[in-house]
Amino acid sequence: MLEAVNLSKKYGQKDAVVDLNLKVEKGEVFCLLGQNGAGKTTTINLFLGLLDPTSGKALVGGLDVVENKVSTNQILAYIPEVVQLYGNLSGLENLEFFSKLAGQKIASDELSKLLLEAGLQEEHHKSKLSSYSKGMRQKVGIAIALSKQAQVIFMDEPTSGLDPKATDEFTNICKSLAKNGKSIFMATHDIFNAVNVGDRVGIMNEGRLIYSSHTENIDASEMQELYLKTI
Amino acid sequence: MRRDVLLLVARQFWTSVFKSKAIYLLLGLTLILLFYAAFSGVSYHEQNHHRIEHQQQARESWEANPDKHPHRMAHFGTFAFRLKHPLSIFDFGVESFTGNAVFLEAHKQNVVNFSEASYSTSLIRFGELSMGMILQLILPLIVFFLGYAAIVADRENGTLKILLTQGATWKEVLYGRALGLFGLSCLFYLPFVFATVALLLMESYTADVWIRLLVILASYLLYLFIVSLLTIIISVGSKTSKNALVKLLGIWLLLVVVIPRTSQAVGSFLYPTPTKLEFRGAIEEEVIQFGDSHNANDPYYNFIRDSVLEVHGVQSINELPFNYPGFQMYVGEKISTEIYVRHHKELLDQYRRQNQLTKWLALVNPYLGVKGLSMALCGTDLETYASFQHQAEAYRYELAQAMNELQIKHIRANVTSSEGKVNVVDREEWKSFPDFTYEYPTVESTLGSELLALISILLWSVVALGMMNYWARNASAL
Known part of the structure; x- marks a missing residue:
């Protein structure tokens, strides 16, 4: 569903991503760990088509992102670290706008169902987004991805700043999405959550994927030890 | 798209x-300002009723003169009052600083007096609040305020990435926001349109006025279009919202304050104009060289008198078949008027040279373009004022020469004095001389003289669209 083939990105002389090769299968959650500036967000931006690679290819659904921006955009969704959207609009209004933007014509009650599916309680659907907590905003972001029927979801530090309960809720939602066949590519600092939610975990350092493993082969404390050793 | x-x-x-x-x-604030500006415009325009009244009184006073010597009538003179253009309710232009009444008499070109500014406090120098002024100065600030973060805020908080991954293209995002912002600016603009049309409908005006209004309204619409696009362009080209706001405020200051003030100062420095005293002095100095046309024995006019006597084969002016002093004054009036008209033209040309710099700068400053066009079409610019001066002077000249002709024709040849009640002309003659009526320049000639302003607005619209397309290709969501 998602593949990087010798993917590299340079900013001037500085290497941001170096010769990245990885695959994320349908229904798989891949968590990419790394320090700030390791190249995680650049990797996501390459897959989103917001950056052009210096060399190599980023493929989404088997299509080269650079050459098929419109087609790949149709099957992917993005959830940033903080889902800001439009604070003056309600969660429902935001969802309506972004789903229409993706070409989806969904009735209001269906949109409400999507928000519920993403974990946002009904009483909040019509409140202004500016009154939402970070976790509630993330749920609107997930609902946007659901409304689009995205096959691949990119998440950039989605749990940073979330309290443990909200993190747990978010983890469960991700697992449920994966169970429903969505591929998730998550950049994160949260080692414990990565091991918990991810099917596979990778560590990136200075643009290079220096480690990748299935989570069944490693537990969180081993992962933390490995992470601290490698960076 | x-x-x-x-x-x-x-x-x-x-x-x-x-x-x-x-x-x-x-x-709400804009509507209050509009109400105030519209009220000012109406009360400003109300002065026309007084001017019409005064013009009628001046005419009645002229016609009420008894049988008189025509030269006394030439000095009795009359007044020319400058009526405000119906559209001056919309844009006051330089009206407050230009005079609106002139006393017209023989041999003398009096200045146009009684400007609003001369009877007001110095506050008027900051400009009165007209509807045009609000649209030119304040509405762009509102548009900047509403739109400065339109793109950059979404980039700052990551929403732009979601917008683009949801399938919108950069072009759609930029033009969509620009359309939204332009729509908002139109919402602020529409009450001004309605107010102006409603105020104009209270009286009946010619097609010329409505054509002018149509061009004005279209120009302001394009101006707001440019301002909206500019706001989006600055927003997409800025790193932070604060940065965008500071840039837009800087642009506003540059376009609205710095460039216009500097261009006027540079224009005045490059093309200095004489003071009123110097101007009058230069004319009088030249007129004196051509003698005194009131004095039949003035040495300058001797050659004219001798040639007239020779043509008619007589020895003295008393033997001529017409009144020679009248003829001499006819010639004198012609000479002094030619001198005045030349000096006045030089003065106006100097003012035009001063303004030329500002007019050319409209090509880089759409504010100057719309301001110039608005003033000109509302009949409140320097050229309209100059046309009044020109027509008033032409009328004065006609009046003086008509009185001289009456003297030549009806006063006996040997009469050299205009005193007394013997050598007079029938009062009916005063009525036969037409009253002064001011004709505004046609809309065609106004548009012709404001071609640079028109080009500026159209050019800026195209440039702004070009810049939008540039950013649609080169903008980054990161």
């Missing part, structure tokens, strides 16, 4: 703006 996406992005911008209380506050 997909039309539905474009409208969706525009509508979302509208909805988002209208969810904030700030928009209602701004709309």
